[in-house]
Amino acid sequence: MFDSGDTAWILTSTALVLLMTMPGLALFYAGLVRSRNILSVLMHCSAICCVSSVLWFALGYSLAFTEGGAYIGSLSNIFLLDMARDAATGTIPESVFFSFQMTFAVITPALIVGAYVERIKFGAVLLFSSLWLLLVYVPVCHWVWGGGWLADMGVMDFAGGIVVHVTAGISALVIAIVLGNRSKFPDQISPPHAPWMVMVGAAMLWIGWFGFNAGSALSAGSDAGMAMLVTHLSAATASLVWLTIEWIRFGKPSLIGLVTGTIAGLATVTPASGFIGPIGGLICGLVGGGVCYYCVDLIKVRFNIDDSLDVFAVHGVGGATGTLLIAFLALESMSGVGLEEGVSSISQLKTQIIGIGSVLVWSIAVTLAIIYITRRLVGLRVESEDELEGLDYKAHGETGYNL
Amino acid sequence: MFDSGDTAWILTSTALVLLMTMPGLALFYAGLVRSRNILSVLMHCSAICCVSSVLWFALGYSLAFTEGGAYIGSLSNIFLLDMARDAATGTIPESVFFSFQMTFAVITPALIVGAYVERIKFGAVLLFSSLWLLLVYVPVCHWVWGGGWLADMGVMDFAGGIVVHVTAGISALVIAIVLGNRSKFPDQISPPHAPWMVMVGAAMLWIGWFGFNAGSALSAGSDAGMAMLVTHLSAATASLVWLTIEWIRFGKPSLIGLVTGTIAGLATVTPASGFIGPIGGLICGLVGGGVCYYCVDLIKVRFNIDDSLDVFAVHGVGGATGTLLIAFLALESMSGVGLEEGVSSISQLKTQIIGIGSVLVWSIAVTLAIIYITRRLVGLRVESEDELEGLDYKAHGETGYNL
Amino acid sequence: MFDSGDTAWILTSTALVLLMTMPGLALFYAGLVRSRNILSVLMHCSAICCVSSVLWFALGYSLAFTEGGAYIGSLSNIFLLDMARDAATGTIPESVFFSFQMTFAVITPALIVGAYVERIKFGAVLLFSSLWLLLVYVPVCHWVWGGGWLADMGVMDFAGGIVVHVTAGISALVIAIVLGNRSKFPDQISPPHAPWMVMVGAAMLWIGWFGFNAGSALSAGSDAGMAMLVTHLSAATASLVWLTIEWIRFGKPSLIGLVTGTIAGLATVTPASGFIGPIGGLICGLVGGGVCYYCVDLIKVRFNIDDSLDVFAVHGVGGATGTLLIAFLALESMSGVGLEEGVSSISQLKTQIIGIGSVLVWSIAVTLAIIYITRRLVGLRVESEDELEGLDYKAHGETGYNL
Amino acid sequence: MKMVTAIIQTHKLDEVREALNSIGVNGMTVTEAKGYGRTKGHTEIYRGAEYQINYIPKFKIDLVVDDSIADNVIETITKTANTGKIGDGKIFVWDIETAIRIRTGEKDQQAL
Amino acid sequence: MKMVTAIIQTHKLDEVREALNSIGVNGMTVTEAKGYGRTKGHTEIYRGAEYQINYIPKFKIDLVVDDSIADNVIETITKTANTGKIGDGKIFVWDIETAIRIRTGEKDQQAL
Amino acid sequence: MKMVTAIIQTHKLDEVREALNSIGVNGMTVTEAKGYGRTKGHTEIYRGAEYQINYIPKFKIDLVVDDSIADNVIETITKTANTGKIGDGKIFVWDIETAIRIRTGEKDQQAL
Ligand SMILES: Nc1ncnc2c1ncn2[C@@H]1O[C@H](COP(=O)(O)OP(=O)(O)O)[C@@H](O)[C@H]1O
Ligand SMILES: Nc1ncnc2c1ncn2[C@@H]1O[C@H](COP(=O)(O)OP(=O)(O)O)[C@@H](O)[C@H]1O
Numbered sequence A, B, C: 001m002f003d004s005g006d007t008a009w010i011l012t013s014t015a016l017v018l019l020m021t022m023p024g025l026a027l028f029y030a031g032l033v034r035s036r037n038i039l040s041v042l043m044h045c046s047a048i049c050c051v052s053s054v055l056w057f058a059l060g061y062s063l064a065f066t067e068g069g070a071y072i073g074s075l076s077n078i079f080l081l082d083m084a085r086d087a088a089t090g091t092i093p094e095s096v097f098f099s100f101q102m103t104f105a106v107i108t109p110a111l112i113v114g115a116y117v118e119r120i121k122f123g124a125v126l127l128f129s130s131l132w133l134l135l136v137y138v139p140v141c142h143w144v145w146g147g148g149w150l151a152d153m154g155v156m157d158f159a160g161g162i163v164v165h166v167t168a169g170i171s172a173l174v175i176a177i178v179l180g181n182r183s184k185f186p187d188q189i190s191p192p193h194a195p196w197m198v199m200v201g202a203a204m205l206w207i208g209w210f211g212f213n214a215g216s217a218l219s220a221g222s223d224a225g226m227a228m229l230v231t232h233l234s235a236a237t238a239s240l241v242w243l244t245i246e247w248i249r250f251g252k253p254s255l256i257g258l259v260t261g262t263i264a265g266l267a268t269v270t271p272a273s274g275f276i277g278p279i280g281g282l283i284c285g286l287v288g289g290g291v292c293y294y295c296v297d298l299i300k301v302r303f304n305i306d307d308s309l310d311v312f313a314v315h316g317v318g319g320a321t322g323t324l325l326i327a328f329l330a331l332e333s334m335s336g337v338g339l340e341e342g343v344s345s346i347s348q349l350k351t352q353i354i355g356i357g358s359v360l361v362w363s364i365a366v367t368l369a370i371i372y373i374t375r376r377l378v379g380l381r382v383e384s385e386d387e388l389e390g391l392d393y394k395a396h397g398e399t400g401y402n403l
Numbered sequence D, E, F: 001m002k003m004v005t006a007i008i009q010t011h012k013l014d015e016v017r018e019a020l021n022s023i024g025v026n027g028m029t030v031t032e033a034k035g036y037g038r039t040k041g042h043t044e045i046y047r048g049a050e051y052q053i054n055y056i057p058k059f060k061i062d063l064v065v066d067d068s069i070a071d072n073v074i075e076t077i078t079k080t081a082n083t084g085k086i087g088d089g090k091i092f093v094w095d096i097e098t099a100i101r102i103r104t105g106e107k108d109q110q111a112l
């Protein structure tokens, strides 16, 4: 009934995508903050992982993936009450599809952590993330992947350029602005306390991303194979782009620079990974690496916004860039899968822009509303003294390093 | 001849379960001790991994999984002398089944490490673990999974609630009592030296556990899919239970608390993972999280037993709890696979109690005997000065951090 | 068209082999150096990963794996221009075969990092590694695996004893000699700054090696199963050999010793893993553990060569040892797959020696030439002051630990 | 010249340094320390059991200054490092005989 | 007042602190240090080669006490930190001029 | 006896220790420190933005020596730790009253 090979690969991919958050992203972010906030960042990622999993089970999956309307699914499968043990999604068990998608619902709100580290209340993290999952992620997921209106319109997003990276990236920017800068930003900011940890996290993200993108084929064949290939090429290329820029600009290429490039390349290729060919992967890396580098500067230095770990500039911008590139790189002449019969690059580009634009608007509006609610109910920001002394002890009663 | 998809999944699961010990459990435990004992803990786990692998190959696998009597298998397949290159176990090669089971034989004695850290002789670790593998784990494995008397009786244990967690948990308690408390327990005990490392280890355990539980289906289909799903739900739920209790009780939820909950949820769902449905997973997490939290307190604070890293309270109690819950959660009305024809929850519960009880008795008795032998042959505990100065340098001539 | 199970396993193996470098090997090496060079080592591994991936795509794969002559392939498939989206290699998509092989092209030059840490220029790392990949690895890969002259001659190398370990090992020795010893070698050398990190890296290498060796079967069946089994047994056994030698010789078995044994066992079994049986795995571990231990001493203490992290003694010697052992362990009487019709152990041994010998000569000669070029173009060694102050800040402008 | 050694709360370091800069003191050496005092350390919770952390992380600032500005320095530190809560720390002062700048070999006042 | 600086074996810290508490000394500041002395460091083995670790981890305790109890303090430390093996450490004592409690501005005896 | 406290560049430690050994000084205690001085710290680049690291890692060497050799010790350190670049560090010297070897209870000259 099921294809055991496809199933094996999606089971594996589920593990790989969970690895991206636990502990990949957690380490990536934790190494970038001061040592007195390391545990709080790990805690944010871990707690979001748990809360999102339960909410996905309770409500999210049903609302995103059952047939319903153009804007939201139905409540028919809440708590998986409607799922038989051996129900199928394509060639794999629905239980596997559920779990695979759950790992996406875990990492997306966790990405936003990078925007508010070192100064947010733990209660606010939980409340914000829960509401955000249900009110931003789940609807958009339905629009694009659950048969909603953007899917109908022909928006192409293979593994989450819009659904994951644009939603998280823009919401990160919004919360960073509302929350305000860290007390010493930008002049006196401390350097990342453990660049080695950032690299380890990035490596795990890289590997996990194989599950993210190649798993999104929902089968173990040449679609998955090509998705993995282009994912890797984009990651490697964008890393080199970043390294080269830093080398030229500062004379010293940094480890954190290189791995930031990796993530930029991965975010950029994500929406495109199932549609493009090898050269397309290379191009995603080149463009994504360059554009994201530029945007980090723009947001932090030019606009002075403390999106602390550059969620918007790397994920949001990367994801949007890749989404737009699809219109050209998916062409058969680029060894891509081709666009729909009768669709040109320009018309697909318009569709992609509509997709990104509408999700942008929705994400900003709803995120603002959620922030408002969160502020009213539990408050957003810790006392400035707690910020100075660090959230590890102040919020969690622990200290990161007792050497 | 073989199903390549099933085989792919069990090959992957073998890697995942090895990841649980190397380096998952090793890091989980190492972060909890003082910095001067970090290497000794990693060494315990690594050495046990190596010794157990070789013993499993030499003797264990044959004794556990060949037909023999009700109590022990035969010696017919020692050193795999009886296994053809292309022998099959179900739909997968026997070589894969052997390796998968080997990773269970690796982690089970390694779990016990948590009971005797910071004060045991390295020689005692090796001798104790070797004897324990052959005299406790192997027989019980045969009883439950190798066609032994508990299997005949109908004991249900999908992935090792009894075979892994009850055996290791109760033996941990025994050796903790016999060995005695660490010199400064409980008043002056040092805090975990690296909570971040505990979290990383826990994350790897979580991911590896997908292989542990979903791999135990020995195939890549809906059984594996559902096992993974309930495993994840239980882990996430128990984490939140622990977090909530700490938040209410102390005002500060801790990272170590959350991830301890994760492990409690995983241990609890293990025996049940192949039999229950999604709601069952949630219940395993709720019950397991609460019960294990209570037992940590009970053992350490009330009974003043220095089961240093709470092996009994988390693994033993969790595994037993899940084993009992099966009687109810496996019902078809709970979306479980159902009990055997004509078996009621109550009668299954009795069977489960007999299973746990008999393994408890056997584990205690044999562990005591092994401790006695170990003490006679190599001694158990290091000099108190060595305990004070730390095992890293004293036993292994190395220091953990040279910053 | 494709076997989805085989494909699933090679997709997974690709992720596993990437894990070996990122972050496995990177951590293994980084923990062994002084804390002020940790980031430079991670940077070397990361940058080599990216550069090698792009070069493999641009040129390497085509030159190694297209039909061409006995000595090198053709340029027909550069940039994968010649590969259809659904092209096949055996039962799996060619895109998957490409990616799997790419991860080998990533780790092989990264292995050499261990020879030149703490004193090399970053530019030299990039240039040397790029040239080395194209001029040493790619040709040898073609000779042995791409249908070249060594393949024709019947050289047996399942997963890279010659192609990976001998090439990297001997080139490491050459560059270590040319570069010269670190300023304080051997008397005043600092101890590994983070043995725990070495262990974590080794554990990831171990697990990743399952993909390396069992993935080299290119299918998910009993060949992969047996390859994984013997890989694990050799690793475990060699670890115990190393532990035992240290225990006897110094009274204190060290963690770094144990895990070095692990790597020795893994390198040794690599070429043999697809040809031998379980007892063969045990023997690989016994022999490889002992021989590599002896060679570490020989190179460092006797010959006073600062092959800093023992790349030659562990990888080169291990790989060669395993390559030779095949002649005996592959016999059917040893439960191996058997030698070719009419080939005896002695004649196979001769073939293996020719294989190792010719690759040795080629590697030495070409490596010397590459070093010459590199020295002319970018220089090899940093200023002695930079060496003293550490490469992290001097070359990359970052510091590893800001606690 | 005087050695002024101040033990302060870790989160006050930047403020104190800036205050000292503003009165013209630019050189100082800081070490991490653990303090024991009236503040009996904090408690951490580990798996349900509260236990005592006996030490509190502090920074120790070593400052060698000319006699003439010693009082000003002491006052500045006292003011800036003060939070009014137990554990704010101490300042200890003693005479030193010689100061040398390694780079130039300059002595005493010139060396500061 | 006197500054009593003791360099002791790391595993003796708790004992020394408790002994000092029991004679009424409750304030002290501890830093991690590396000692070089007669004990020439220990050897570690790294992949078969023994090599020298030149330094030994020590704790340095800084204690400012009233002149009247200095001798008692010194004796207490000497007794408690003693194991009789090389490397037990040293105590150095010198006069200090002023002590200030940052929280209150109290001086000298009142500040301790 | 004198306490000689030298703050030096981290990469000079081994050289200084060897030089001191060669003039017969075998005991010393070293702590990690962060220095603020004329050298305003270095810059690090983090994702495209340069920012200031205010402190520079230094080693602080504490040496108690007999009055008779103090000058020689100071000179030796000054010479060996010198690179001629800003940030080479300082030496501070003051009198100490008593030195005790914990192992034996020996005092003063005997204790060094
Ligand atoms: N007698 C002492 N000698 C050296 N350091 C001391 C002494 N007393 C206190 N300290 C240091 O000063 C810090 C603050 O002292 P504490 O008694 O906790 O608060 P307060 O000074 O506000 O009363 C301590 O943590 C310790 O580092
Ligand atoms: N002259 C000195 N100045 C400062 N510290 C010293 C001096 N001599 C020894 N020490 C410190 O005392 C410690 C113990 O000294 P050592 O000579 O090893 O043993 P012991 O004092 O028992 O003879 C050393 O590790 C060092 O930290």
Ligand SMILES: Nc1ncnc2c1ncn2[C@@H]1O[C@H](COP(=O)(O)OP(=O)(O)O)[C@@H](O)[C@H]1O
Pocket: D026, D027, D028, D029, D030, D062, D063, D064, D065, D101, D102, D103, D112, F007, F034, F035, F036, F037, F038, F039, F056, F058, F085, F086, F087, F088, F089, F090
């Ligand atoms: N007044 C001072 N008191 C204590 N330490 C000082 C003082 N001035 C400088 N230092 C220490 O000496 C180091 C070197 O001083 P700096 O001014 O940078 O260079 P230089 O001494 O070569 O002019 C500083 O990093 C700091 O650790």
